[in-house]
Amino acid sequence: MDRHSGKELSERVFLYDTTLRDGAQMEDISFTLEDKLRIVSRLDSLGISLIEGGWPGANPKDREFFARVREIELKHARIAAFGSTRKAGNSVSRDPVVADLLEARTPVVTIFGKSWHLHVRDILGLSREQNLSMIRETVDYLKQNGREVVYDAEHFFDGFDDDPDFALETVRAAREAGADWIVLCDTNGGSLPDAISLATARVAKDVGGALGIHAHNDSELAVANSLAAVLAGARQVHGTINGIGERCGNANLVSVAPNLALKMGFFVMEPAALARLRDSAAFVSELSNRALPKNMPFVGESAFAHKAGVHVHAVRKVSRAYEHIRPELVGNRQRILLSEQSGRSNLVEKARQYGLSLEDGDSHLSTLLARLKEMEYAGYQFEGADASFELLMRQALERTDPFFRIDFFRIAMGRGEKDGYAEATVQVRVGSQSEHTAALGNGPVNALDNALRKALSTFYPEVRHISLLDYKVRVLSGSAGTASRVRVLVESSDGRRKWGTVGVSENVIEASLDALKDSVEHYLLTSGALRHGE
Missing domain, CATH: 3.20.20.70 (Aldolase class I)
Incomplete structure (x- = not known):
């Protein structure tokens, strides 16, 4: 016994x-x-x-x-x-x-x-x-x-x-x-x-x-x-x-x-313990200093992710059509991925997850689907950048103004008496007001991240809670050498949740800034922050 x-x-x-x-x-x-x-x-x-x-x-x-x-x-x-x-x-x-x-x-x-x-x-x-x-x-x-x-x-x-x-x-x-x-x-x-x-x-x-x-x-x-x-x-x-x-x-x-x-x-x-399995796997993975594989059965981020349009169409009706167990039994969740293989069902389901109103016959569907495929053709990838796509959908469906705009930025690199340094200068505009500031970092992207949040903290103090967890750069085409187009994926956190954003450009700094900008915008939008002046 x-x-x-x-x-x-x-x-x-x-x-x-x-x-x-x-x-x-x-x-x-x-x-x-x-x-x-x-x-x-x-x-x-x-x-x-x-x-x-x-x-x-x-x-x-x-x-x-x-x-x-x-x-x-x-x-x-x-x-x-x-x-x-x-x-x-x-x-x-x-x-x-x-x-x-x-x-x-x-x-x-x-x-x-x-x-x-x-x-x-x-x-x-x-x-x-x-x-x-x-x-x-x-x-x-x-x-x-x-x-x-x-x-x-x-x-x-x-x-x-x-x-x-x-x-x-x-x-x-x-x-x-x-x-x-x-x-x-x-x-x-x-x-x-x-x-x-x-x-x-x-x-x-x-x-x-x-x-x-x-x-x-x-x-x-x-x-x-x-x-x-x-x-x-x-x-x-x-x-x-x-x-x-x-x-x-x-x-x-x-x-x-x-x-x-x-x-x-x-x-x-116990069933309640089984429902904590994904969190426990992520916990041990973090202490192992290894990323939890996305495709790990049961607990991986992709374990219940659906990309093909026909799959999404099916699981929206009956989840077990393409899911061998209910994800929540092991602490996981269903995810609908967005890519050039996406169909209308992917977008409708994604809108539902974001709390947006979008039906199968909505006129916005064709526009959004075309925009998604156009952006992925240009090098964007939203499978690891849900937050960027949520912004895209909200801008199309709600016509909301952004919390801020970036007027210009500049990066300076140099070497001091002992070590190298990076300095970023950023000017942001919130409504009719502007803030111009500079910050140092241990590299150009870190300096840019610091300068952007420093400038925005005047209007939105809560951005100090955001931290950059991961930063990935992928060269999309090597035919142009150092002038090749690159995709930057950024993962951010506020200590409670994580989100991913993406930027694409021939200029790695510009691509990084686009991803960072989306990260902050998404945080402000989803954390209930009040727009400056309201």
């Missing part, structure tokens, strides 16, 4: 998160101690059952983590320390790795051992019996010290394929020694779902007890393999948030959880 849900074990699949250990082994990822502690709290709020914190004796940061994490009051999760079976030649009571595992004082300890004869014979140079003794003695010793033991059978599926009797013998040794969970590991990530299913079912039949799956994504099958193992009897799934991990990554729990819950009928977390 699960102590949190009251559900029988057969109805529940327990999620075991290894973001902080296996996930942190991914190239270009390095979590700080504070990052790790924040991630623990976020995972606990989702209802994750077990959180693997790392190797307690591997480095000072992990040692400190296990001391600090005890200060966090967890509501759902328990912390696991990770390590290996005792080293050959060591007594288990004197093995430093085992000692570090106990010193971490976690309720759960996860150890890995060898299940593939190739590793035992050719890598470690040990006999079969020596390997089995290492497994038995380590599991037994940890159980005697009051720990719940998760035994990771490393390379189990490769070992099962090579010598099934030996692979089964290793997990049987762990089970007989008292391991609470036997977790079958596709360590090389090369197995196929049918092989995973066959081997897991064999372990369930011959060894029994609580089983888990730990899949890597080298064949892009980690999620599929995890689901196949569950269908064959596994009830614990190891993985990471966003699938980060060694080489090609681990099973992505952000995909595993909704598949198990929404499609296979297992309990993995």
Whole structure:
């Protein structure tokens, strides 16, 4: 019986998160101690059952983590320390790795051992019996010290394929020694779902007890393999948030959880927690210093985005015509994209989202559609610049005047005594009044951004809340060399929400200013700012 849900074990699949250990082994990822502690709290709020914190004796940061994490009051999760079976030649009571595992004082300890004869014979140079003794003695010793033991059978599926009797013998040794969970590991990530299913079912039949799956994504099958193992009897799934991990990554729990819950009928977390899945994925992505992939299933920005006109026409009537689940179940939302492939349905649906009145027979539709395709032909792209298109639609439908106009700008670049500098001068006009100012920046675009908001703050103090999050430049055609046309995409935020704008020109500074201008205009328009003088 699960102590949190009251559900029988057969109805529940327990999620075991290894973001902080296996996930942190991914190239270009390095979590700080504070990052790790924040991630623990976020995972606990989702209802994750077990959180693997790392190797307690591997480095000072992990040692400190296990001391600090005890200060966090967890509501759902328990912390696991990770390590290996005792080293050959060591007594288990004197093995430093085992000692570090106990010193971490976690309720759960996860150890890995060898299940593939190739590793035992050719890598470690040990006999079969020596390997089995290492497994038995380590599991037994940890159980005697009051720990719940998760035994990771490393390379189990490769070992099962090579010598099934030996692979089964290793997990049987762990089970007989008292391991609470036997977790079958596709360590090389090369197995196929049918092989995973066959081997897991064999372990369930011959060894029994609580089983888990730990899949890597080298064949892009980690999620599929995890689901196949569950269908064959596994009830614990190891993985990471966003699938980060060694080489090609681990099973992505952000995909595993909704598949198990929404499609296979297992309990993995409360519906309210599942609805926070997208926010949690973005949170871990931010701390990983990586952008959340737009096309990530379930939680990516494009997961429920529709571009083709025929698709939009359909989902406006019945969303499940092109959506496999309701986006809000995982905290996502439907998006209607605008491009040269757009049809009238895209524009009508987009207007509805903006709170504008536009019907299928409206005369503005043809004008807007033609304008959209004309602008995209010139190099504009609105898929990442919704705010710019909203301004375009509002100007066409509401005939509203802009909050401000830019009379002129100038950029000066130079080098001082030590460092280079950029200075931007901008004159803005609001109604009949003008403001002329200058600002420095660490580059021409930053200086321009600073000068524009400095000038506008005289009329609209709230623009100080805007910050530039991302800035991208794409050369649209290389045939003209340095005079080529460029597209600038800017992402901005006020600390609560984010929006994207676009500018296009042969002059990268001018394109940048257009995108920045749209960003500020959109913020003023959608934040309820009063026009100056009203």
